[in-house]
Amino acid sequence: MSASTPSKPGLSRRDFLHGAGVTAGAAALGAPASAVAAQPAAAEVPARGPGAIKLTLNVNGRNMQTSVEPRVTLLDALRNYLDVTGCKRVCDRGTCGACTVMLDGKPVYSCSMLAVEAEGKPIRTAESLYQDGKVDSVPAAFVAADAQQCGFCTPGFVVAMRAVLDAKPNATPAEIEHGLQGNICRCGTYEQMRDAIAALCQKR
Numbered sequence: 001m002s003a004s005t006p007s008k009p010g011l012s013r014r015d016f017l018h019g020a021g022v023t024a025g026a027a028a029l030g031a032p033a034s035a036v037a038a039q040p041a042a043a044e045v046p047a048r049g050p051g052a053i054k055l056t057l058n059v060n061g062r063n064m065q066t067s068v069e070p071r072v073t074l075l076d077a078l079r080n081y082l083d084v085t086g087c088k089r090v091c092d093r094g095t096c097g098a099c100t101v102m103l104d105g106k107p108v109y110s111c112s113m114l115a116v117e118a119e120g121k122p123i124r125t126a127e128s129l130y131q132d133g134k135v136d137s138v139p140a141a142f143v144a145a146d147a148q149q150c151g152f153c154t155p156g157f158v159v160a161m162r163a164v165l166d167a168k169p170n171a172t173p174a175e176i177e178h179g180l181q182g183n184i185c186r187c188g189t190y191e192q193m194r195d196a197i198a199a200l201c202q203k204r
């Protein structure tokens with residue numbers, strides 16, 4: 001969340017991005033450093049492309065097929081090829097969090113990884129937080145607290161917050177805020193977001 005958020009132990013996505021800068025050339029900004037280190041040598045990876053390749057992405061529990069060039073980011077594949085538009089393009093360079101989706105349960109910047117890297121892993125977007133006419137408790141708390149203005153950052157915030165709570169249902173408000181450090185709200189609705197977090201924690 002905001003720069004005034006107290007630092008907490010653990011690795012936030014922003015911490016990781018600093019680390020990714022050190023491991024220059026690491027392709028997957030959204031992946032943990034250990035996963036980057038475990039990448040097979042280039043010679044072992046079968047070449048795909050440079051033309052469009054067939055891709056199946058598991059989005060919100062549904063296998064969706066498309067055909068994209070390997071250079072296409074996950075964000076572009078979701079928005080421009082699969083019409084899954086909950087994830088937003090704002091900075092398009094891994095700094096704001098508006099494009100946040102869950103990949104294998106972990107929040108990642110979909111603008112900073114390739115669609116082909118997400119093959120075979122479950123992807124969850126903001127759309128998954130509204131199912132069968134029921135709104136997930138996280139966006140419901142945002143609505144109740146009026147925690148948005150333009151709303152461009154909101155899908156990223158609610159996905160990141162859902163990821164924190166899925167991993168640790170009894171997370172404290174400070175732990176939830178720590179999990180949101182990779183997200184920025186340019187409208188400055190942080191206080192209302194804190195109200196939403198407080199209300200959610202009180203309901204448990």
Ligand code: FES
Pocket residue numbers: 088089090091092093094095096097098099100109110111112
């Ligand atoms: S659009 Fe991906 S981090 Fe800003």
Ligand code: FES
Pocket residue numbers: 147148149150151152153154184185186187188189
């Ligand atoms: S509500 Fe506008 S950027 Fe957050």
